Amino acid sequence: MEEKVYALGERYIGAGLSEGTIVLDKVPGNALGAYLDGGVIEVHCNAQDATGDTMNDGEISVFGSTAGYAMRGGAIYVRDDAGYRAGIHMKEYKEKVPALVIGGRTGSFLGEYQAGGVIVVLGIGSEDRQPVGNFCGTGMHGGRIYLRTEHLPKDLPEQVSARKADESDMAAAAPLIRRWAEKFGGDAKALLASSYYLLTPNTKNPYRQLYVTN
Amino acid sequence: MPIDFLYPEYEVVRDASRCIACRACERQCSNEVHAFDEELECMVSDESRCVNCHRCVSICPTRALKIVKTDHTFRENANWTGDTIRELYRQAGSGGVLLSSMGNPKPLPVYWDRLLLNASQVTNPSIDPLREPMETKTFLGKKPTKIERDEDGRIKTELTPQLELSTPILFSAMSYGSISYNAHESLARAAEALGIYYNTGEGGLHQDFYKYGANTIVQVASGRFGVHKDYLSAGAAIEIKMGQGAKPGIGGHLPGTKIVGDVSRTRMIPEGSDAISPAPHHDIYSIEDLRQLVFSLKEASGYKKPVIVKIAAVHNVAAIASGIARSGADIIAIDGFRGGTGAAPTRIRDNVGIPIELALAAVDQRLRDEGIRNTVSLVVGGSVRSSADVVKAIALGADACYIGTAALLALGCHLCRSCQTGKCNWGIATQRPDLVKRLNPDIGMRRLVNLVNAWTHEIKEIMGGMGINSIEALRGNRLMLRGVGLTEKELEILGVKHAGE
Structure with missing residues (x-):
């Protein structure tokens, strides 16, 4: 296959890609792997906004930091940090359960409007504080967020409930954490031995505007 | 008591x-x-x-x-x-919060009814559409700024992707979920039979309806429900929904109780989970951000399909449309404040937004003033009730009209404005199988085809009366309009003279 050369900051790389692998050594532009449908993208540096926007399948690995949008399937692995609004609007349907694993910390609005899928924040290097910014899980109404931390965010909305993840809770996250460690060279055993908080929508307190039929 | x-x-x-x-x-x-x-x-x-x-x-x-x-x-x-x-x-x-459905029922001005059409007398004779060919075919998409020729002097005819319509009418976006399977089937089959388009709304495209893709516009909204590569490839065009006339600035929230069976499968979310489409796209804060979404969709669909950006008619609509025209969009859809909905807060429906007639006139004029009118097509909706409204819209500058409520009426809707209850007795705004089966798609399709054919005949008749034999010659031809009982300011915005002038 002829190797395509991508420019520094080129947008829409791998948009809708359904097969094959793209390896990038220069920082790609926005919307990397948008609507990705099975292809594999490896970024050996940072990535920009809207990485994996509305991706449906496949895998993106970022050996640096990035941000993301509505995933419907596939997986994104980030070695370092994620910016604002990572993993928002994630959906899941049957076997299509998207996953986003972030090694470092994230900006505000992690998992905003999350409707499905799994987000894991390992918070490596931020063990002394919460690994996410403000407004984590705002509008969350499905899916799971795992935070490897002892510091639960103080501003979680009423519609989100948090608990210490037990062994059965970790079943969905453990393979993702192992895969992350395999990719980026972390100690999976040590990571899995840590304590995690699991955030899920609070089914007793859903988002419900009280309406009266007029 | x-x-x-x-x-x-x-x-x-x-x-x-x-x-x-x-x-x-x-x-x-x-x-x-x-x-x-x-x-x-x-x-x-x-x-x-x-x-x-x-x-x-x-x-x-x-x-x-x-x-x-x-x-x-x-x-x-x-x-x-x-x-x-x-x-x-x-x-x-x-x-x-008061919840209503369908369009704004308040007695606010309907400018269509204050606009009168011209006809030829003596000079520039009228044309008999029964005898002479009349062209209603419409192409939606970017038009070139100038004619270019190749080295042999032949005109280059390559255009960016266009939608071809036999008549300047499309069925507007109504999601599967807000309306029934049988209603969608009726719309899809009618669009195919008529050579026009229907629009999936933001609820995804049912597997059974992929075969009507050549006559389908697929919508992408903030919740991205049912959006994946096959969906984007299935349609003839992709519409980004920024807003809706019935509820500008308000998102959609289909409660989990309505996410059952095929609706769940089509939206690609589990049964019983809420479908929340917030008003904003969280990745769009500017025209530049919109441009990014427009082009990411074009990239993913191989630049083969026009991209439509749909907005509600609001106060600064002309400036917003000017921005959209520069975002790479091929078509701008504008939805006026009388547009219908399956559910909207009453106060929003009845008080937010502006009439489509004024919005259309303002947008068309602004794009002309800026010399970019040809870079986009304009599709307007928000209560287009008859062929006369279509003709007036085109004379005001529209390329085509979206009809939603009118299409539902053709299917049997009696405008009881109770869609939000999900108990539609006519099988339209419901997912209850016993009610859905009341709408026979064979009959529904036929009635939609009848309606659009009847309107097309009337459009030809009206054009013939004006001495115009092509819809192109009517487009933006405001001399064919006169206002009646309107103020100077209203006439100025509409860009028409008063009757008698």
């Missing part, structure tokens, strides 16, 4: 001499208005449940039924009207 008791708005009038107690009305009414009283051996009604949808009236074999507005009244008051008092009682009793 509680203070907020509301006397039923309608009375069911049953002619006892005609009623044969066949109980058809009872079986047909999903609101359970009718019942058979075993003791009295006659039909009885609970009017408090009636929404005035006329299902029972239409089905009654002996014409024994009619629904009338009650003459029970509050003391007359031009300020505190009965509706205002009733709404206030509802809120005081429940603490709830």
Whole structure:
């Protein structure tokens, strides 16, 4: 296959890609792997906004930091940090359960409007504080967020409930954490031995505007 | 009696001499208005449940039924009207946000009705459309700024992707979920038969309807429901929904109870989970961000499909449209404040947004002034009720019209404005299988085809009267319009003269 050369900051790389692998050594532009449908993208540096926007399948690995949008399937692995609004609007349907694993910390609005899928924040290097910014899980109404931390965010909305993840809770996250460690060279055993908080929508307190039929 | 008791708005009038107690009305009414009283051996009604949808009236074999507005009244008051008092009682009793459906019913100006069309007399003779060819074919998409020729002097005819319509009408976006499977099938098949397009709305595209892809516009909204590569590739065009005329600035929230069976599969979310589409796209804060979404969709669909950006008609619509025209969009759809909806907060529906006639005139003028009118097509909706409205819209500068409410009326909607209850007796705004099957897609499709064909005949007739034989020659031809009973300012915005001038 002829190797395509991508420019520094080129947008829409791998948009809708359904097969094959793209390896990038220069920082790609926005919307990397948008609507990705099975292809594999490896970024050996940072990535920009809207990485994996509305991706449906496949895998993106970022050996640096990035941000993301509505995933419907596939997986994104980030070695370092994620910016604002990572993993928002994630959906899941049957076997299509998207996953986003972030090694470092994230900006505000992690998992905003999350409707499905799994987000894991390992918070490596931020063990002394919460690994996410403000407004984590705002509008969350499905899916799971795992935070490897002892510091639960103080501003979680009423519609989100948090608990210490037990062994059965970790079943969905453990393979993702192992895969992350395999990719980026972390100690999976040590990571899995840590304590995690699991955030899920609070089914007793859903988002419900009280309406009266007029 | 509680203070907020509301006397039923309608009375069911049953002619006892005609009623044969066949109980058809009872079986047909999903609101359970009718019942058979075993003791009295006659039909009885609970009017408090009636929404005035006329299902029972239409089905009654002996014409024994009619629904009338009650003459029970509050003391007359031009300020505190009965509706205002009733709404206030509802809120005081429940603490709830008032929820309505379909378009704004308030007596606000309908500018279509204040615009009159021209016809030829003596000079520039009129054309008889029965005898002479009349062209209503419409292409939507970017048009080149200038004619270019190749080295042999031949005109280069390559254009960016266009939508080809046999007549300047499209069915507007209504999601599968807000309307039924049979309603969608009727729209899809009618669009195919007519050579026009229907629009999936933001609920994804049902597997069965991929075969109508050549006549389908697929929508992408903030929730990205059912959006994946096959979906984007399936349609003839992709529409980014930024706003909707019935509820500008408000998102969609389909409750989990409506996410069942095929609706769940089509939206690609689990049964029973809420479908929340917030008003903003969280990745769009500027025209530059919009441009990114437009081009990411073009990248993913191989630059083969035009991208439509749909907005609600709001105060600064002309400036917004100018930005959209520069975002790479091929078509701008503008939805006026009388546009319909499956559910919207009453106060939003009735108070937010502006009339489509003014928005259209302002946008067309602004794009002309800036020399970029040819870079986008304009599609307008938000209560286009007849062929005359279509002709007036095109004369004001539209390339084509979206019809939603009119299409639903063709399918049997009686505008009872109760879509939000999900109990539509006509099988349109419901997912209940027993109700959905009342809408026969064969008949629904035929009625839609009839409607659009009838309108097209009328459009040709009106154009012929003006001495125009091509819809292109009508487009933006405001000399064909005169205002009646309008102020100087209204005429200025519409860009038309007053009748008699």
